[in-house]
Amino acid sequence: MTTAPLLQSNIPGYPCRRGKVRDIYDLGDRLAIVASDRISAFDWVLPTGIPDKGRVLTGLTRFWLDHLGIPNHLLSLNLQDIGPAFAERSAELQGRTMLVRKTQVTPIECVVRGYLVGSGWKEYKQSRSVCGIPLPEGLREADALPEPIFTPATKEESGHDINISFQKMVDIVGRELADTLRQRSLEVYRRGADYARGRGIIIADTKFEWGTLPDGEVILIDEVLTPDSSRFWPADVYKPGSNPPSFDKQYVRDWLETTGWDKNSTPPELPADVVAGTQRKYLEAYERLTGTPLV
Numbered sequence: 001m002t003t004a005p006l007l008q009s010n011i012p013g014y015p016c017r018r019g020k021v022r023d024i025y026d027l028g029d030r031l032a033i034v035a036s037d038r039i040s041a042f043d044w045v046l047p048t049g050i051p052d053k054g055r056v057l058t059g060l061t062r063f064w065l066d067h068l069g070i071p072n073h074l075l076s077l078n079l080q081d082i083g084p085a086f087a088e089r090s091a092e093l094q095g096r097t098m099l100v101r102k103t104q105v106t107p108i109e110c111v112v113r114g115y116l117v118g119s120g121w122k123e124y125k126q127s128r129s130v131c132g133i134p135l136p137e138g139l140r141e142a143d144a145l146p147e148p149i150f151t152p153a154t155k156e157e158s159g160h161d162i163n164i165s166f167q168k169m170v171d172i173v174g175r176e177l178a179d180t181l182r183q184r185s186l187e188v189y190r191r192g193a194d195y196a197r198g199r200g201i202i203i204a205d206t207k208f209e210w211g212t213l214p215d216g217e218v219i220l221i222d223e224v225l226t227p228d229s230s231r232f233w234p235a236d237v238y239k240p241g242s243n244p245p246s247f248d249k250q251y252v253r254d255w256l257e258t259t260g261w262d263k264n265s266t267p268p269e270l271p272a273d274v275v276a277g278t279q280r281k282y283l284e285a286y287e288r289l290t291g292t293p294l295v
């Protein structure tokens with residue numbers, strides 16, 4: 001069953017902050033994170049939503065956190081546990097809303113790359129390194145790296161995140177935390193990518209966020225190994241030598257490229273077939289990875 005896309009939630013009574021995709025309600029020592037059906041492309045949030053997308057992102061995060069079994073922020077997906085204002089809106093919020101422990105967010109995007117693509121490929125062509133990490137000669141665009149690499153970035157309020165060296169991360173968060181997050185991020189990526197590969201999806205790269213609880217424990221937060229925080233490629237058509245189509249956003253990007261939109265002004269509404277095709281891909285990613293269709 002498809003419901004109308006949710007572009008924005010409005011729950012009265014709590015301070016709310018909106019990211020590109022998620023609405024975040026502050027409940028004191030906890031947060032309620034509502035994944036809307038907003039979609040962004042070329043750094044713009046589009047005016048059209050993708051039905052079921054928020055549920056797919058939330059469902060996949062839940063799946064991975066279960067599968068990985070590492071300390072994380074998720075407390076509940078039950079709206080009753082969050083509060084009556086949420087439970088009353090279950091038609092809209094069920095399946096897309098997580099109750100999480102509020103942490104102090106480490107101000108670093110913990111990026112792990114298993115393949116040479118995007119900004120990594122650009123840098124490699126110039127310097128044979130990615131974020132200062134030297135790599136072997138002769139790699140092609142989208143080739144698998146000899147082993148996954150950790151390439152941190154700073155979280156920027158507006159626009160693009162900025163890649164930084166590991167040393168710069170050490171300067172910002174300290175040696176001990178930087179070492180811990182590098183090791184844990186690489187480990188989670190490896191486990192996730194291995195699993196996804198067996199389900200026909202290449203996770204080319206991904207971004208993790210980590211946060212610290214009041215007692216000092218560092219846990220995994222935010223969304224985890226979703227198509228929005230990662231590059232998913234369909235494994236059956238993967239071919240190095242060019243930039244592979246993205247599993248989920250390719251319809252949207254391809255269509256936008258045909259419209260003449262300048263990527264500098266409000267983007268156009270998506271036509272119904274592009275919405276339907278994109279929705280199908282998100283649902284397919286969910287089903288491939290979890291083994292069950294999204295209900």
Ligand SMILES: Nc1ncnc2c1ncn2[C@@H]1O[C@H](COP(=O)(O)OP(=O)(O)O)[C@@H](O)[C@H]1O
Nearest residue numbers: 019020021022073100101102103105211221222
């Ligand atoms: N457990 C948590 N504690 C504190 N902040 C969190 C937690 N989980 C996620 N966040 C924050 O919530 C926001 C998620 O919203 P999102 O739409 O992804 O925003 P953005 O556009 O910044 O990516 C991010 O800023 C993330 O750092």
Ligand SMILES: [Mg+2]
Nearest residue numbers: 019020021222
């Ligand atoms: Mg985000």
